[in-house]
Amino acid sequence: MIAASKAGASKGKGSGSMVAVLAFCGSVVSLMQTLVVPILPDLPRIFDAPAEDTSWIVTATLLAAAVSHPVVGRLGDMYGKRRMVLIILALMVVGSAICALTGSLAWVVFGRALQGLAIGVIPLGISIMRDNLTPERLGSAMALISATLGFGGAIGMPLAAFIAQHAHWHALFWTAGGIGLLDLLLVLFFVRESPVRANARFDLVGAVWLTAGLICLMLGITKGGSWGWGSAATLGTFAAALVLLPAWGWYELRRRDPLVDLRTSARRPVLFTNLASILVGFSIMVMMLVLPHVLQSPTSTGYGFGLTMLEAGLILGPSGAVSMVLSPVSARISRRYGPKVSLMLGAVLMGVTYIVSVVALDTLWKIVLTSSVIGAGLALAYAAMPDLIMRVVPVTETAAANGLNALMRAVGTSTSSAVTSAVMANMTITVGPLTVTSLTGIQTAMLIAGGAAVLGVLIAAFIPTGQSVVRTLTADPADAPARSAA
Known part of the structure; x- marks a missing residue:
């Protein structure tokens, strides 16, 4: 009893600052995904290269992020999660410095790949919190860091647009490097290393x-x-x-000693959570592609508002704030009714909102409301996913399992980007000298997103909830080091 109380006290000490730092890190690495969006149209001119070549500045980041999720997660389980957070944050700083110091397209692509590796901070951070926090604090902490995926992406566009409009494009990367260096220092001083290690070969x-x-x-x-x-x-x-x-x-x-324990991943709770994650990731990405297009399209299209990217980013900014504000609500829902309910509720909110938005994109306040409700759905769904995963995986595999779940979301968002771009490119109208996506194309993309979210609800309904799962969750985390040693 005395040992348990000491473990609980140790876990409680400094937990607030640790959670805040990890949430800040999550927001920063999410921001890396949208960092270059404001300058995408200018990249061919900047590098005197065709758009096909400059598109690798985005593609390299996506590829590196996909690889980072499972590989960095497993390395964290084996060699220390905090250590891997520091390593990939350092790589992000190095990548930012490379991009800031060069005018070579090849070097910028390489630097952006290093930045993309940093997305592994989020599943690592969730696993660090599982190993270091008391059960009472864990739910709300996981919900907060999960919400940073939406928050970082939402604030990234207006922030990057503001910098791009008022400074040289190199300033984007100097800013990213400076914030990344701050992340490094905060992790060094405020984040404890996880006591849980997997005794295995990489x-x-x-x-x-x-x-x-x-x-x-x-x-x-x-x-x-x-x-x-x-x-x-x-x-x-x-x-x-x-x-x-x-x-x-x-x-x-x-x-x-596999990189990913596929037998654990094939368990119904993990499998169906990962499948639902693909569809939720697909759904959320449509908002990030379609709504900025609507806001920035000329009014002559019949649906556009003719805003600048900065103005469009500010209009969509509340969606990220809603994700952060609702993170404790999602934690309470998961604690009272179970994370499966939170996941399904979030996907329902997204699906219904997308379907209703087909006839509700004609005024700015409706767009703000649409993006905010979708942001609320994201907060509920994303917060539930690591909770569902960690209820059934061994404590020595949490980072790898969370990394695999994050990879599934990345597959969903990337697939969504491809499908949505194809829909918008093939359903067009001519407005003066411009060929732009038609209103029908916009509505079709929104309906596809709504359908994906509804399908996510149906898949999530098959996630089992049983006594064995509850016992896994309620086991004292203080026993984790002993279990891993055994």
């Missing part, structure tokens, strides 16, 4: 194999639109992924 072959498969998959998804969906390059990357990833799974199932 599966280097599995990591390289998975990386190759993910790169092929994500390349096909993200570049298919520009390469052509029927082109040899697109079909070749998809074919390679179709061979590499199942073969990787066969290899992992035969490993004593």
